[in-house]
Amino acid sequence: MKNSTIKKSQKTAPALDQSQIVAACWIAVKKLNPPSASKNPVMFVVLIGTLLSAGITLQRLFAGASFGFELTCALILLFTVWFANLAEAIAEARGRGQATSLRSARRDLMAERLDNHGRTTKTIPATELRKGDKVLVSAGNYVPADGEIIEGVASINESAVTGESAPVLREAGTDHSGVIGGTKVLSGEIVVAITTEPGESFLDRMIGLVEGAKRQKTPNELALTVLLAALTLVFLIAVASLPAMAGFMGVNLDNTMLIALLVCLIPTTIGGLLPAIGIAGMNRALAANIVAKSGKAVEVAGDIDTLMLDKTGTITFGDRQATRFLPVAGTSEQDLLEAAVYSSLQDPTPEGKSILKLAENRGFHLPSLPDDAVFSPFSAETRLSGLSLPAKDGNAGREFVKGAGTAVSRWAEGYDLFVPGSLQGLINQVAQTGGTPLVVASNTAILGVVALSDVIKPGIAERFARLRALGVRTIMVTGDNPITAGAIAAEAGVDDFIAEAKPEDKLALIRAEQAKGRLVAMVGDGTNDAPALAQADVGLAMNSGTQAAREAGNMVDLDSDPAKLLAVVEVGKQLLMTRGALTTFSLANDVAKYFAIVPAIFIAAIPGIGALNFMQLHSPQSAVIAALIFNALIIPALIPLALKGVNLRAISAEKLLRNNMLVYGLGGVFLPFIAIKLLDVILTPLI
Structure with missing residues (x-):
């Protein structure tokens, strides 16, 4: 911190x-x-x-x-x-x-451009790349131009841009898929879709702005x-x-x-x-x-009245880890472990991986999945993720899900499942300690809760107090349930919070605050954050985020640290x-x-x-x-x-x-x- x-x-x-x-x-x-x-x-x-x-x-x-x-x-x-x-x-x-250091990142780069069938056509100078081209970048090579990873995962050295020597992970299909020309791939192989024309890259714009040549x-x-x-x-x-x-x-x-x-x-x-x-x-x-894309963005940050912050990664470290399995009354911990593991076997999120790790630590052997297993990734609309095992050899099909308590309860209604009376008590038990309760169920029963724990960043309460003294109101936005959100909000010292929020709720909140004559700042990194970033008076986009987010925001944080929004103000x-x-x-x-x-x-x-x-x-x-x-x-x-x-x-x-x-x-x-x-x-x- x-x-x-x-x-x-x-x-x-x-x-x-x-x-x-x-x-x-x-x-x-x-x-x-x-x-x-x-x-x-x-x-x-x-x-x-x-x-x-x-x-x-x-x-x-x-x-x-x-x-x-x-x-x-x-x-x-x-x-x-x-x-x-x-x-x-x-x-x-x-x-x-x-x-000067940014100029050093612009070098005579070469690119392996792919044709429409994903085959390498020829190696060309990076200056010949155009928006929409696809390139293959392997370990040891430099990303030839700004783009989005559409295939693969890689560890990338961005020190030429950020000054930070520690490598970062970039992966296709996530909110951390953006890459910048001139950065080096340390491991892995990725396919990048180019998103800028020559002379319009992120580095080009940065150099023009910081030199003052284009300052308005x-x-x-x-x-x-x-x-x-x-x-x-x-x-x-x-x-x-x-x-x-x-x-x-x-x-x-x-x-x-x-x-x-x-x-x-x-x-x-x-x-x-x-x-x-x-x-x-x-x-x-x-x-x-x-x-800052313009001096206006820096200046407006000084007039901000409302600061809208995501909980994860900003107020907390964002690396939520499974710490406990809490079965409902009448259910064994083994049954809960099995359902939690199946719902997480193909879950790429840190939470899903931590569930598997905790289950292994408890002595649970991870099963192999059949080829016809169907994984349902988490979405902001359903607020659920899970796995379906189709019927086979006379065995009935099975489904496993995990998610917010209200979302699982709605899903259970489709199977006419009984909601155990002890479930709400377990949810409250986890939430009151500032953890996130993840309810686990199968198509036959609601089985219990996995406790996910996150840690509030040290010194964050003092920073919020500092902003409050400067006349800035802070609002925490989170997908957690109201009890968990309230516990974290109280510990962090924010002025208000919104729980169980969807992406569209951010946009609605910004418009509501602006309708009251207030200036609003927010941070985001995903494509679904782009409308809110564009609407906010100060939108801080993460460098590691999607191209849509970077284009929508009027500031970009090279360190991709959501807490940097506090420094912006x-x-x-x-x-x-x-x-x-x-x-x-x-x-x-x-x-x-x-x-x-x-x-x-x-x-x-x-x-x-x-x-x-x-x-x-x-x-x-x-x-x-x-x-x-x-x-x-x-x-x-x-x-x-x-x-x-x-x-x-x-x-x-x-x-x-x-x-x-x-x-x-x-x-x-x-x-x-x-x-x-x-x-x-x-x-x-x-x-």
């Missing part, structure tokens, strides 16, 4: 080497061109101010006047824009670094960009009107100082860091081995908290810059305004340069926080807002006063 904190649930993002840092610096220079800069309205205004300041500098140069102040301001403004570009370039470079702004990011642009426009109009107002008073204002005033008043800090925050959010998700919360904290800080630090620059501009015309210069700055020029330097340097100073994210704490939205106002709001007010005064002291001997 992974630790509940974001910091420990993720792998460390790769550090940038010297060449990557140099490349990021050069990319930041290239982003200074107007078409690229115009994508960020706030920094585009700063760039225009830089060009105007440069023009004023040249004008004074050609006029023979002093231009040191104007040149200094122009250079500081240029660095302000460059620092903003650098923040985004570093975030993108970290994404490219994370994509999220809705919240777009809304904040519009707000920042509106604030910038308001300040632009206000500053542009000052010369006309001063003209009526017979006062001339310095144009360079007006440009400095505008730049210091607009929200340059958050404007410069906003793209980096969004990219870093996706990078943090990838560091947890979660691939925390990553989203951290993204929103980081953006909110830095926005608060950016808007707050305009106060100090106002008290630094306004007196500098108007002190000559309005001596009384000098009262605002309570920082006792040395001169108008030193005040303006100090404010501009702080305005520029605060952007690179906050790049590490933008990339790492603020610490996620389990508190309500109201407390979070209050804390942000106290820490980043008050910090944003007082820090600039101290920094600008210190810079003024340093600059005084130089001016």
Whole structure:
């Protein structure tokens, strides 16, 4: 079980080497061109101010006047824009670094393509494969492209994609049949149906996303960009009107100082860091081995109200094992063992195999099955599995089933079987201990219960408590009976549960929650989960799952760990908290810059305004340069926080807002006063 904190649930993002840092610096220079800069309205205004300041500098140069102040301001403004570009370039470079290992998985692969009759036709380059082709992959070879196993079972090394060296099992006809191109088959032989066209593989999409080349702004990011642009426009109009107002008073204002005033008043800090925050959010998700198909998915995860979780594999380890045989009154344990064994002989599930193992441990000899035996696999509709032995040599045919108590009782009605009075007591006995009661019957009698035990993952209750404090409601969905579900729900600490759930119940629950105005997240891996994954606001599909599930979800977990959905919500919360904290800080630090620059501009015309210069700055020029330097340097100073994210704490939205106002709001007010005064002291001997 992974630790509940974001910091420990993720792998460390790769550090940038010297060449990557140099490349990021050069990319930041290239982003200074107007078409690229115009994508960020706030920094585009700063760039225009830089060009105007440069023009004023040249004008004074050609006029023979002093231009040191104007040149200094122009250079500081240029660095302000460059620092903003650098923040985004570093975030993108970290994404490219994370994509390096993914690129190594793309190699010159060959494929053994099969014809319609299942015969190998010829070996071809993997790039020639098309959707719908079938290929044979043997032990020691690489899967040539994304696909679904349609025949066979294999142990596969997915370390090139997931970073996890432990092999995984993939099998046809299960919810763990998906394979990714570039992964290696260690043992077994499989037939894979290709599900993607060249250039559209899972790895191709991952690399494009993490490199930031195809990143689109999220809705919240777009809304904040519009707000920042509106604030910038308001300040632009206000500053542009000052010369006309001063003209009526017979006062001339310095144009360079007006440009400095505008730049210091607009929200340059958050404007410069906003793209980096969004990219870093996706990078943090990838560091947890979660691939988001868009930045929107990560962002929406931070707004989730309801978390819908399967019990098996998420809350519990999911490896339910048979632990006890409990015959009903009047039935021998041997009869129960026989029926349980026959119903499980061809059952490929872990539960079925554990029943056979437990029976062997009890000294029961496993029988051989006739060729005409018919196995009925478990289905979500019947909630039963079993085996039929046809009549032969004068012996009557026999049927054996196992499943949920209500399902077996309905099946027994077809044979007019008596339901023993002690059956419900045995079911309750198992369920009240958190186990799963599996009722066993034949076509002649209901024989008893097999107790299946599952184990709740350690620390899961603490994680649910953490999510509850963040305002997220958790709902456990399980096929278990209500008593078992209630016992596990109480121990795990979920807010609600739904028992005896079918796949369509998940979809109905999601729609019901969304109808109440809530955002819902869920996890799934099977084809029957696809509708619910598509309906959910955040759908986390398992990498090992079916192609339908991966296509329906807007996130894919490379580790195929259902509990990762909890980390997804925390990553989203951290993204929103980081953006909110830095926005608060950016808007707050305009106060100090106002008290630094306004007196500098108007002190000559309005001596009384000098009262605002309570920082006792040395001169108008030193005040303006100090404010501009702080305005520029605060952007690179906050790049590490933008990339790492603020610490996620389990508190309500109201407390979070209050804390942000106290820490980043008050910090944003007082820090600039101290920094600008210190810079003024340093600059005084130089001016």
